[in-house]
Ligand code: URA
């Protein structure tokens with residue numbers, strides 16, 4: 001879906017750089033990479049729900065996960081001019097505290113160097129050393145300013161271990177605000193496996209990926225809203241994966257539950273200065289377009305505004321189950337959703353496909 005006048009930008013596209021794959025190969029519990037004899041091929045196991053016999057233990061991990069040349073090939077096949085790459089989940093969440101600082105420096109330097117191999121085509125979201133403590137994290141945020149291709153950071157929903165409404169995160173959010181680095185918020189942990197029921201092993205990865213991921217994101221951001229993070233750090237910018245989970249759809253209900261909550265009222269939290277969910281969606285939040293349907297995409301566009309939606313693919317996840325070399329259905333479904341929501345060649349489509357990303361993430365070269 002080429003649109004003249006502005007490049008196509010993929011802001012949701014992952015890599016596991018070779019050094020990260022080496023770290024995973026040395027591990028035996030999630031996240032890990034290993035082969036399961038008799039098959040010699042390597043498999044990546046990152047989610048608790050996929051560390052079971054019934055899910056064949058994770059997924060095959062080929063060059064598309066770690067070879068940057070494969071990313072460029074994928075971009076060329078799918079008409080993508082620029083990609084903003086990010087380390088895929090679960091990032092460095094599991095790294096021992098004493099190793100976090102060095103691990104983040106190594107990964108961020110490596111990813112920046114990969115971008116430098118294709119100037120103008122690749123930018124990146126950096127990874128934070130979350131287990132290293134506040135000082136180490138803020139030092140890395142400062143250091144990111146010296147890396148040419150970094151345009152934000154990718155973050156999971158656990159923060160320092162207690163979620164994103166943790167007051168201990170405020171200095172980190174303030175450092176990101178000051179450095180003008182948006183947070184690309186991405187799920188990983190999903191919901192407790194008990195909610196999927198006794199038959200969940202019969203259903204592959206569908207429930208955790210289709211529902212667990214988006215609900216995880218929705219809950220994380222709603223907790224931030226309830227903790228008033230966006231008043232304390234008013235210019236914090238967040239790009240939410242998967243069009244904000246279910247946030248655009250549920251914003252009215254969340255807002256209404258807040259307005260009708262006697263506890264919040266008694267605590268004096270419902271005054272005129274309160275930022276509504278709708279205001280936060282339009283001021284602090286950008287939404288990717290990785291929602292695979294125009295109904296969800298229209299909700300996202302309406303909730304945050306056409307100037308806050310950004311195309312993404314989630315490559316290398318969701319490849320075609322069979323066959324190689326051809327275009328990926330998961331990518332074309334997201335192109336199709338933009339076309340159906342706004343019309344091919346429309347201003348809304350141009351903004352979603354790349355105009356917004358170029359402007360917000362400063363990608364013009
Ligand atoms: N599965 C993952 O674990 N991560 C993604 O980003 C997409 C699918």
Ligand code: ZN
Nearest residue numbers: 012014186314
């Ligand atoms: Zn993703």
